[in-house]
Amino acid sequence: MPMSCDIDTCDTPAVCRGWCQKHYVRWRRTGDPLGLRRPLHVPPPRPVRPKRERWDERVDKSDGCWLWTGAKSSLGYGQLRTGNPGTNEMAHRLSWEFHRGEIPVGLHVLHHCDTPSCVRPDHLWLGTPKDNALDRQQKGRQNRRSGDLRKTVPTKANGRWRPKYSRHPRPEG
Numbered sequence: 001m002p003m004s005c006d007i008d009t010c011d012t013p014a015v016c017r018g019w020c021q022k023h024y025v026r027w028r029r030t031g032d033p034l035g036l037r038r039p040l041h042v043p044p045p046r047p048v049r050p051k052r053e054r055w056d057e058r059v060d061k062s063d064g065c066w067l068w069t070g071a072k073s074s075l076g077y078g079q080l081r082t083g084n085p086g087t088n089e090m091a092h093r094l095s096w097e098f099h100r101g102e103i104p105v106g107l108h109v110l111h112h113c114d115t116p117s118c119v120r121p122d123h124l125w126l127g128t129p130k131d132n133a134l135d136r137q138q139k140g141r142q143n144r145r146s147g148d149l150r151k152t153v154p155t156k157a158n159g160r161w162r163p164k165y166s167r168h169p170r171p172e173g
Helices: 021-030 051-057 091-098 130-137
Strands: 079-083 087-090 108-111 122-126 152-154 160-165
Touching: 021 130, 051 079, 051 091, 079 091, 087 091, 091 108, 108 130, 122 130
Parallel strands: none
Antiparallel strands: 079 087, 108 122, 152 160
């Protein structure tokens, strides 16, 4: 007849060290077959430094733009990991919050200098998504189809905008 678990309240067959599978796994995980202690593999929590202190370490302050030297998004905007388990906040938005206060709901933090990694508060301004689109258009930074040139003219046929010159001219018709 197989041996039963050494734990008094357990009648399950023993697998290893005189314990059943459940109590053996608890012992491996926590050092206690009853699982009453904190798990051994979980490190103690590290003290988290304030966001502002961590933000200041990653900014190269110069006469012009203050450039973010920390992690960046694929578009070049600075990011700082905050929170638990860890969320990224945009560095230029944090700059606005640290120097100017809270960002109202629905507004974006935009750059006068058009440098994505710039976090200097003097180079930032608040605007709506529409303001952002107008600013982008006025500065000629909107996306275009590949092969299109900057100058566009309306076509006579449908009134839509099309490139004045392109690599592959379309036949008029």
